[in-house]
Amino acid sequence: MLFTTDEEITQFGGKLLKLTHESLVTKTSMNVNVFFPPSTTSSSVPVLVYLSGLTCTPNNATEKSFWQYFASKYGFAVVFPDTSPRGANIEGENESYDFGTGAGFYVDATQEPWSHNYNMYSYVHGELQEKLAQQFNQLNFNNVSITGHSMGGYGALSGFFKNPGKYKSVSAFAPISNPSTCAWGEKCFGRYLGEDKSLWSSYDPTELIKSYTDCNQPDILIHQGAKDPFYWRDHQLQPENFVKAAEELGYKGKVLLNIVDGYDHSYFFISSFVEDHAKHHIKYLGLE
Numbered sequence: 001m002l003f004t005t006d007e008e009i010t011q012f013g014g015k016l017l018k019l020t021h022e023s024l025v026t027k028t029s030m031n032v033n034v035f036f037p038p039s040t041t042s043s044s045v046p047v048l049v050y051l052s053g054l055t056c057t058p059n060n061a062t063e064k065s066f067w068q069y070f071a072s073k074y075g076f077a078v079v080f081p082d083t084s085p086r087g088a089n090i091e092g093e094n095e096s097y098d099f100g101t102g103a104g105f106y107v108d109a110t111q112e113p114w115s116h117n118y119n120m121y122s123y124v125h126g127e128l129q130e131k132l133a134q135q136f137n138q139l140n141f142n143n144v145s146i147t148g149h150s151m152g153g154y155g156a157l158s159g160f161f162k163n164p165g166k167y168k169s170v171s172a173f174a175p176i177s178n179p180s181t182c183a184w185g186e187k188c189f190g191r192y193l194g195e196d197k198s199l200w201s202s203y204d205p206t207e208l209i210k211s212y213t214d215c216n217q218p219d220i221l222i223h224q225g226a227k228d229p230f231y232w233r234d235h236q237l238q239p240e241n242f243v244k245a246a247e248e249l250g251y252k253g254k255v256l257l258n259i260v261d262g263y264d265h266s267y268f269f270i271s272s273f274v275e276d277h278a279k280h281h282i283k284y285l286g287l288e
């Protein structure tokens with residue numbers, strides 16, 4: 001048994017499992033929540049991976065995003081991974097909310113001492129999906145899409161471009177769209193990846209979209225709250241840079257950026273647009 005079930009909860013006629021497993025990639029115990037829609041007698045359930053933002057555990061989105069209602073309605077599973085290893089016992093990992101614990105930034109760290117555990121890129125796009133497919137063979141990871149919020153929105157876009165053809169579609173809520181040029185990204189890339197800016201670019205959606213030539217080019221749906229201070233005040237998110245890069249260099253699908261008045265950065269914002277994102281993904285997952 002790869003995963004231990006800590007809790008099994010019935011919701012919207014489906015099952016929410018709170019799981020724990022030992023990761024070879026992070027060398028720590030990892031938590032992950034998975035929602036299975038009703039009548040999972042089907043041997044092939046499409047999957048949506050939701051990557052969370054800074055400070056989150058798998059529970060934030062599970063409790064506040066409302067994904068499960070739409071997963072149940074349309075018939076897809078949702079995987080909610082954690083945002084970093086926990087308890088790696090590295091000096092400095094708990095010093096701030098935007099680095100270390102809760103802030104793995106979905107990269108494979110190359111720098112000491114982080115490189116032993118902080119490998120969230122390989123964990124999220126590789127090990128976690130492979131192991132879930134082994135234990136829960138009704139989950140079809142050949143029919144998988146990805147989304148996320150803030151750091152997780154960046155993680156979703158980055159993972160989509162770095163794995164051509166793997167994800168049927170991608171969307172994001174308030175993504176950190178150009179991490180190489182904002183404070184959150186500079187801090188995490190600098191400490192996890194070091195000074196080599198080409199390595200930063202290899203994770204940065206605004207750079208990756210410029211050289212993305214794969215024929216799998218679904219529309220990319222993005223929502224951004226106009227009242228989100230990380231957007232208008234701190235310039236951490238910069239979705240316009242991503243849209244500009246897409247237009248300049250010919251991503252053949254469209255980037256559908258919706259700046260929505262009145263909304264902030266919170267799960268009140270996310271949950272308000274989860275239905276739009278669910279409808280976006282079901283088109284590509286063959287559930288429409």
Ligand SMILES: N[C@@H](CCC(=O)N[C@@H](CS)C(=O)NCC(=O)O)C(=O)O
Nearest residue numbers: 053054055056060097150151266267
């Ligand atoms: N002021 C926040 C900054 C971090 C933040 O806003 N995190 C977002 C993602 S970037 C989040 O989802 N927080 C958890 C929640 O709202 O449940 C904190 O210190 O927790």
